Amino acid sequence: MAQASGAGNAPKPSRIQQKNRRIILEAALDVFSQHGYRGTTLDQIAEQAGLSKPNILYYFAGKEDIHVTLLNALMDTWLDPLREIDPEGEPLEEILRYVRRKVDMSFEFPRESRLFANEIIQDAPRMGPHLERGLKPLVDETAALIDRWIEEGRVAPVDPRHLIFSIWATTQHYADFEAQVAVLMEGRDVQSGAVTFVDTLYRRLLTP
Amino acid sequence: MAQASGAGNAPKPSRIQQKNRRIILEAALDVFSQHGYRGTTLDQIAEQAGLSKPNILYYFAGKEDIHVTLLNALMDTWLDPLREIDPEGEPLEEILRYVRRKVDMSFEFPRESRLFANEIIQDAPRMGPHLERGLKPLVDETAALIDRWIEEGRVAPVDPRHLIFSIWATTQHYADFEAQVAVLMEGRDVQSGAVTFVDTLYRRLLTP
DNA sequence: TCGTGGTTTTACCAATTGGTAAAAAGCGAA
DNA sequence: TTCGCTTTTTACCAATTGGTAAAACCACGA
Numbered sequence: 001m002a003q004a005s006g007a008g009n010a011p012k013p014s015r016i017q018q019k020n021r022r023i024i025l026e027a028a029l030d031v032f033s034q035h036g037y038r039g040t041t042l043d044q045i046a047e048q049a050g051l052s053k054p055n056i057l058y059y060f061a062g063k064e065d066i067h068v069t070l071l072n073a074l075m076d077t078w079l080d081p082l083r084e085i086d087p088e089g090e091p092l093e094e095i096l097r098y099v100r101r102k103v104d105m106s107f108e109f110p111r112e113s114r115l116f117a118n119e120i121i122q123d124a125p126r127m128g129p130h131l132e133r134g135l136k137p138l139v140d141e142t143a144a145l146i147d148r149w150i151e152e153g154r155v156a157p158v159d160p161r162h163l164i165f166s167i168w169a170t171t172q173h174y175a176d177f178e179a180q181v182a183v184l185m186e187g188r189d190v191q192s193g194a195v196t197f198v199d200t201l202y203r204r205l206l207t208p
Numbered sequence: 209m210a211q212a213s214g215a216g217n218a219p220k221p222s223r224i225q226q227k228n229r230r231i232i233l234e235a236a237l238d239v240f241s242q243h244g245y246r247g248t249t250l251d252q253i254a255e256q257a258g259l260s261k262p263n264i265l266y267y268f269a270g271k272e273d274i275h276v277t278l279l280n281a282l283m284d285t286w287l288d289p290l291r292e293i294d295p296e297g298e299p300l301e302e303i304l305r306y307v308r309r310k311v312d313m314s315f316e317f318p319r320e321s322r323l324f325a326n327e328i329i330q331d332a333p334r335m336g337p338h339l340e341r342g343l344k345p346l347v348d349e350t351a352a353l354i355d356r357w358i359e360e361g362r363v364a365p366v367d368p369r370h371l372i373f374s375i376w377a378t379t380q381h382y383a384d385f386e387a388q389v390a391v392l393m394e395g396r397d398v399q400s401g402a403v404t405f406v407d408t409l410y411r412r413l414l415t416p
Numbered sequence: 417t418c419g420t421g422g423t424t425t426t427a428c429c430a431a432t433t434g435g436t437a438a439a440a441a442g443c444g445a446a
Numbered sequence: 447t448t449c450g451c452t453t454t455t456t457a458c459c460a461a462t463t464g465g466t467a468a469a470a471c472c473a474c475g476a
Contacts, residue, residue: 016452016453017452017453020453034330034331035246035330036244036246036247036326036329036330037247038243038244038246038247039244039245039246039247039330041432041433041434042433042434042435043432043433043434051454052454052455052456053433053434053435054435054436054437054454054455054456055453055454055455057434057435057436058452058453058454062434062435063433063434063435114329117325117329117384117385118244118326118329118330120384120385120387120388121244121322121325121326121329121384121385121387122242122243122244122247122326123242123387124387124388131387131388131391131392132391135388135391135392136391136392139392156412158405158408158409159401159404159405161392161393161396161401162401162402162405162406163405165378165381165382165385165389165392166377166378166381166405166406166409168381168385169374169377169378169380169381169385170373170374170377170378172377173373173374173376173377174373176325176328176329177325177328177329177373177376177377179328179329179331179332179339180328180332180339180343181373183339183340183343183344184339184343184344184347184369184373185369188369193367193369193370194370196367197366197367197370197371197374198370198374200366200413201366201374201409201413204364204412204413205408205409205412205413224422224423225422225423228423249462249463249464250463250464250465251462251463251464259424260424260425260426261463261464261465262424262425262426262465262466262467263423263424263425265464265465265466266423266424270464270465271463271464271465
């Protein structure tokens with residue numbers, strides 16, 4: 001037996017274990033992001049992964065274990081751009097670079113965006129700790145930084161928290177609501193238009 | 209038997225039928241908006257409605273029937289604000305009024321917002337016709353109107369479709385991601401800050 | 417009072433779903 | 447080749463879930 005999800009023990013996972021866990025997580029990301037937690041069945045994940053259901057349960061303790069593992073693994077990637085805002089940099093440039101990274105991520109990692117969106121819409125039942133202990137301090141810090149920039153007159157005055165919400169909302173919209181965007185933009189090049197738009201939006205908002 | 213969901217026949221629904229259908233739809237909105245279609249069980253709806261499961265199936269043909277009925281009923285309410293943009297009005301004022309109505313709706317009808325969000329994130333499997341035949345013409349029309357306003361120099365140049373997306377995104381964010389917003393805004397008055405912020409955002413973007 | 421219609425409950429299903437037990441199959445080192 | 451381990455498959459469950467059949471209940475006009 002090779003229990004894989006314990007906390008303290010790390011009995012070196014074999015090559016084949018690493019590979020199959022990766023395959024399963026990849027398949028699960030596909031399915032969870034499209035159907036949400038409850039909408040996803042282990043059979044769907046198994047089929048997408050090309051493995052049998054019991055075989056999947058050999059690598060993960062259960063459906064929830066897979067989901068939580070995904071959430072944990074993606075959280076950092078998702079928050080990294082926020083961490084990279086440089087307090088010493090040029091304010092407008094820093095914020096617009098953040099916006100650019102976020103919109104790029106929406107087109108590059110739409111499944112990850114939808115995974116989080118599904119979870120948060122449904123009251124974030126498995127993300128409480130992440131929001132409270134991971135995201136909140138980061139947002140508080142960034143909001144304080146933006147407030148300083150505003151006081152120094154280097155950024156036009158806005159509520160920094162609502163600013164952050166709006167950046168998330170406008171950029172992730174392209175991933176989360178892709179089905180709607182696709183219908184309404186039929187044929188048009190969505191990504192380049194989106195990049196241009198959000199740059200304009202926040203440039204006009206924040207230029208002092 | 210009083211089959212209720214047929215298309216052509218309308219054998220006058222009794223008072224009690226109207227009442228119970230309303231109760232069921234209200235309960236279903238609660239549950240569907242919080243758990244999504246697949247995440248919702250008929251038993252949950254039944255309990256929330258204070259009726260037995262078979263009794264619910266006496267009023268609706270099935271789970272999907274309830275869901276579709278909800279979607280249909282809410283579509284109009286949801287699109288009305290867009291219809292009320294007055295082509296003869298003052299452009300900036302008209303758009304800002306639309307923004308205001310949308311943000312107000314997010315706080316007044318968060319369940320409705322989440323119901324749609326859940327559906328669209330999961331590829332809108334039951335909303336294709338609504339998007340194509342209901343929403344798209346309206347958006348095309350509004351985009352054309354905004355383009356005219358831009359050409360006349362009464363609104364600063366932006367891609368009107370991305371503008372519309374961003375209005376939806378920023379306003380509905382407060383309903384759809386309420387769990388996240390609540391954590392990050394702990395204690396603060398979210399609504400009034402949101403109203404002020406989006407007004408500022410689109411005023412600065414669109415003022416010529 | 418008795419029907420007669422609409423309404424509600426009780427008692428069930430069959431299918432799906434997350435999960436398990438245990439046998440079978442691989443497979444690398446000695 | 448064989449031993450001992452990991453990995454995979456086969457054969458199952460018990461609970462849940464959407465849905466149905468039919469009996470029971472109820473309201474109200476003749």
